[in-house]
Amino acid sequence: MTTADLFLHILWPLAIASTLFLYWRIKPLPLPVTEGPIDTSPDVLPDPSLQERMWFDLGERIDRLCTLELSPESQKQQLFEQLSSLPPVMTLWAGFTNKEGAIDPFYVYDETEPGFLTEHYGVRHAAAIDEAENPTEYAFVSAQPHLFSNALEAPMDTAWQKRLRYAPLVSVLSIPLFSPDRARPEGIVTLYTDTACMDNDILTYLTNLLNRFMAFSHQNALYHRVLAQYNTVHSASRFYAQLINAAPIRICWKNSDLVYLGGNLSFAKDVRLGKPDALKGKTDHDLFGAEEARLFEMSDRKVLEHGTELLNRIEKQGEMWRLSSRAPLSDPNGRIVGVVIAYIDYTFQYRAQNYHETTEQRFRSLLDQMPTVAIQGFDEQRHINYWNRQSEALYGYSAEEALGRKIDELILPRSQQNHFAAGIAAWLNHNDAMGAEEHTVLARSGISIPVQSARILLDRATENPQFYAIDIDLSLQKAAESKLKQLADYDALTMLPNRHHLNYHLQSLITRAQRAEKQFAIFFIDLDNFKYINDTFGHNYGDKLLVQAARRLQHVLRESDYIARFGGDEFIVTVEYGEDHFVTSHIAQKMISVLQEGFNIKEQELYVGASIGITLFPENSSALDVLLKQADAAMYKAKRGGKNQFTYFTAEMTEEIERQLTMENALRQTFQDDKITFFYQPQVDLHTGVIVSCEALVRWYDEENSAYIPPITFLPIVEKAHLMQTLTQRAFEHAVRLLDQWRRLRLALIRIDVNVPAEQLANKEILTYVVHLLETYNIDPVFIGIEITEGQLIDLDTEAAKSVLGAFSDLGIHISIDDFGTGYSSLSYLSRLTIDTVKIDKSFVQEYESSQNQALIRSIIAMAHELGYQVVAEGVELPEQADALKKYRCDKVQGNHFYLPKHAEAMTRELTLNLHRHRKNLTK
Structure with a gap:
């Protein structure tokens, strides 16, 4: 028995078994939650209640899951399916870290209606604990499990909590998932229940259970990976020589010094050696001209240095042009020890390509500018028989996992599956082709992906018609459109509507008020002493103060009221009222009061006030630009009157506004002329x-x-x-x-x-x-x-x-x-x-x-x-x-x-x- 055989068959399984035994004997460290201490000593609690027996039964099922011969991904998939199957669990979200350290969604289960709690839900890469927008971020950044028995009381004033108000959920638990050799979490799972059914003892049990599972998953994955590599290598060695020599493609391989170790018969004939054995010990300088040898060696060294493939390169070899690809050769430890080259005779194609050079260049340019395309092939029963690499990247399923499954059941939402099946049948039976459309597909992680999809039917009249779906990922385009819309309508700092959105709102408000004979008021708010804070403490302090001021103003307004950031330290508020505009005075005073209170920014207590100008529609005017100028004029009067107060626009201010308007119009004409x-x-x-x-x-x-x-x-x-x-x-x-x-x-x-x-x-x-x-x-x-x-x-x-x-x-x-x-x-x-x-x-x-x-x-x-x-x-x-x-x-x-x-x-x-x-x- 060789050393490798000894390691793979005896030493390696023994090391795996020893590691697993030690890990199961040593319990994880206690992990605190937010509501009281946890005793992590027991794995099984005495006198379990009905709810406790339910969770312990889950533990037994997960322990049995660890004994199955499944891939780590399948084990994790079944783990979360087991968790989501428990009656109290209505929503579950799980994800794992990627190479950049951010969390990618892995599993999403959501029974809430309309099911929007987990939409765009996850962990941001740079979130700090005091900026956490949901329990998952809170637990992941702190690297500790956290329980919120009353989810609505979680200290997060975010869109997540607003959505939570409409979901029938009570408690939420987030548990970081650790690998045995890492101090930071490599994943996280968050469960929402419709009852307060989890106490600290159960949470301790569940936390330890999940992290024991993670440890086993890592060790089991490592063992199977090594064993699979061993089986692949030894199985391949039995038919390697016959396969490589029968291939019509020229194949050869070199060591890290770029000395030939071997090649197939086609390559040996190409270089006029006749037999593959004659290649051993040769270099490119022995087989080719000096310039060709230099170029071949440059390409080989790129593969050796960077460990990446060089695919479909056109190279000159004497009078022949060849289309070649290179890939690194690795030893069992993953070290790169050589390079393998495969190529075909591309002379005829190259000459044709050279003849049509202009057309080819345009075509290449067009292809280079096209977005990445995912292509799937399937038969009349909708079973997948082709799945390209971009489909793997887009949907998260490997080709092996996708082949044989029904395409609609794999990647289409349930609401689209019947429509898709009916469309395929109509195409086959009545030649009613399915047109290109924009729709939503589901990735393995549960994330919805917008795509532009086209379908092609080949061999319709034969016994084996073939369908192809061509999908273009629109995620970046949709995200860009959403971002542009947000930038167009909302202020990036305060997230309030901006001036562009304000104009649209005011025009719509005036139209509605005129139709219904309603009244409303426009408040022009300017922060007092804001310039002093910017000058003294810097713009970073000023920006944070503006954000806090915007939130305070929002809190004192009614749901029917509207607030926008007009620019700088200025805000516009609109308030609709009935016969008496007393409510506007009440709201103005409340806004002044909340802005008088100190702002705690970076341990500094800062103070501002507000000067507010108010104009009334239609009492003062019905014209949008006039109303804004009236409110602005009233605000300046309030500021001149001592600040920290509000003033209503009066007729006496009209003359000054008209004078300014006249001068402004004259100025614009002067500039124009x-x-x-x-x-x-x-x-x-x-x-x-x-x-x-x-x-x-x-x-x-x-x-x-x-x-x-x-x-x-x-x-x-x-x-x-x-x-x-x-x-x-x-x-x-x-x-x-x-x-x-x-x-x-x-x-x-x-x-x-x-x-x-x-x-x-x-x-x-x-x-x-x-x-x-x-x-x-x-x-x-x-x-x-x-x-x-x-x-x-x-x-x-x-x-x-x-x-x-x-x-x-x-x-x-x-x-x-x-x-x-x-x-x-x-x-x-x-x-x-x-x-x-x-x-x-x-x-x-x-x-x-x-x-x-x-x-x-x-x-x-x-x-x-x-x-x-x-x-x-x-x-x-x-x-x-x-x-x-x-x-x-x-x-x-x-x-x-x-x-x-x-x-x-x-x-x-x-x-x-x-x-x-x-x-x-x-x-x-």
């Missing part, structure tokens, strides 16, 4: 008096009143109308076109600085737009600058600011911080940003007589120079101010004392004069 204008205020070198740069200032000319409207009046309207991005893009476009004009006039170019709102620096869209403009007009980026106010910097996350501002700086674009000294930026914050210039706010310059302001100006200039920044002083209107700034070593100044803002033509003329002055100074 491209009549927005820009003036440019020069920045002067304080020591030479030469213009070195200028700032672009937006102006809106009111043609009706023949006057310019101040920016402070119309810029808030621009922001509310969501036109700020358009305005910024126009500013850059006018600046770059003006630079292009100056270059064509052969003027010396100076830098033009454009004001950019902080929120536009949160993404790279404006950066992309500026780069496109500069490339289109071929303008050097050094002649463009951006200005952002110091107060706006706090709206940017530090890393985001560094990234976006750094990207501008890397292009050579000049970065200036405007209104310096009035914001909240610390010196350490500024030192981490990529900036070039700080602009001293005009409030310091215009009150320069103050000794305190003088000290601040000197400190800002000294600090900026120390950090390597240039300094520009704004608002210089008097010669005394200019003299003082020159004495303080300020670099540049901007103000009416030197130049008023000029339109583009005037700025061009001024640059021409500036050029002459500069040349004149050089000649002195």
Whole structure:
């Protein structure tokens, strides 16, 4: 007897038996549940009740199951069938870990009507214990069994619990399943019962029983796998030589050094050796040309290094083209020790393929873009006789398990089986073909899979007609459609309806209210002090606060009420009421009260309030856009009145809204007609008096009143109308076109600085737009600058600011911080940003007589120079101010004392004069 025989027949069974004996003698460690301690010492409890005898009878059946000669998968299948057969069990869900550590469903049993409790039920890969959405996640993440005697009291405010309210279930138990050598669970089973029939003693017994079964399943699987390998190898050796030499395919095999160990007769003749024995000891360099040998060895080494197959490769061998496949050879321990190659003469096909190269390439491209297809073949009795690899992957049944079974009973829901059988009969008897359709099939795990299915009938007129079903998995497509729908209608953070869904709801609500002559109120809710929390603690805290705030608002609303996230920290609520709108005041006060309570976020107690504006339909208006503006106006009045209160819209607010609407419409028309204008205020070198740069200032000319409207009046309207991005893009476009004009006039170019709102620096869209403009007009980026106010910097996350501002700086674009000294930026914050210039706010310059302001100006200039920044002083209107700034070593100044803002033509003329002055100074 060889060593291998000794191991397989004697030592290995002995090792398995010893391991099983030791495992059954040692009981599992006690595993706690949520409701009281468990004594795990007894396997059989004294004086069992009727319910206890039922569970112990289950244990005896499972113990007998371990003695059957079944595969581990079949044993587990029968295990869960035994569990689900007990009278108290109405729902059972079981799953096992995959390679990524997530849980894949294995068995689902659901008697509840309409049977939706286990739909999309399972364990998420990254769920933490405090984020568990169902008992299965709770038990799996904690690696402990958990019992909820009253399932409705489980600490989970999730969709699972909402579904549970409609199911006749009482208690739920989740038990992690462990393998003998792993500390973490490899699976989990969850049982729901319609009575509170489980106590801690029974749970202990059931937990130990299931994990003993898992241990046996692992050991038994290992034994049968080794034994099957042994039988396969020894059975194959009896007819190996005859089979391989009779095959018309060329076959050969090599060791890990790529030396031939053998081959069949066809291959030996191909390489002109005549006999297979002559192959031994040869290499590809002995049999083929140098280039062919090198290419063959490269392919062989890929198989050896990666342990994967290389299938259907077209290779050149002398004058012949061959279609070859390679696979790794492994020893009994699973180590790769060589490679086997099989190929056929593909010369004729290759030449035909080469002749039709263009058509073939298009066909290949089409095949490459097609989704993976599962194909099943079956006869007129619907018995499966073909089952491709994708069918195995899609449905979870191997070909061996599927062949011979009826296709409708295997993968179709019960509700579809009679319809399918009738369709097959009608096709055979009346030639009434079954058309392609989209329907649902069932995988082995119990999961429903949407597919697009087509059927083909071959040999209908013969005694053996053949049917083929071609299924395309639509799961990803359906998931994407569902995700897109969710993204389109729901806010990703709070999961509330978003603005898109809100518009649809309001339009529908107005239509219904008009038909039924009903009244409703719109609440515009804005959180007070939310910006402070974002600025102080960061956006992560702010996001968590928004989620909690949304849940609190939902809890105080009635089922008929509606809430949506309007954007940022703003929410919209609609409330329908009868003759008296007193209920709206009551609801508004409840919302204010719940938002006043502290929010515990990451061990921080945070406080916000709410300002609420309310408008009534149809009392105030019947137009959707007007109602929203009315509620918005009422909210701002509540905020101005001291915050943390609600205000109803009144007629007195109408005039202000109409004024804003008129201005907004006029602004939109101005933007549409491209009549927005820009003036440019020069920045002067304080020591030479030469213009070195200028700032672009937006102006809106009111043609009706023949006057310019101040920016402070119309810029808030621009922001509310969501036109700020358009305005910024126009500013850059006018600046770059003006630079292009100056270059064509052969003027010396100076830098033009454009004001950019902080929120536009949160993404790279404006950066992309500026780069496109500069490339289109071929303008050097050094002649463009951006200005952002110091107060706006706090709206940017530090890393985001560094990234976006750094990207501008890397292009050579000049970065200036405007209104310096009035914001909240610390010196350490500024030192981490990529900036070039700080602009001293005009409030310091215009009150320069103050000794305190003088000290601040000197400190800002000294600090900026120390950090390597240039300094520009704004608002210089008097010669005394200019003299003082020159004495303080300020670099540049901007103000009416030197130049008023000029339109583009005037700025061009001024640059021409500036050029002459500069040349004149050089000649002195």
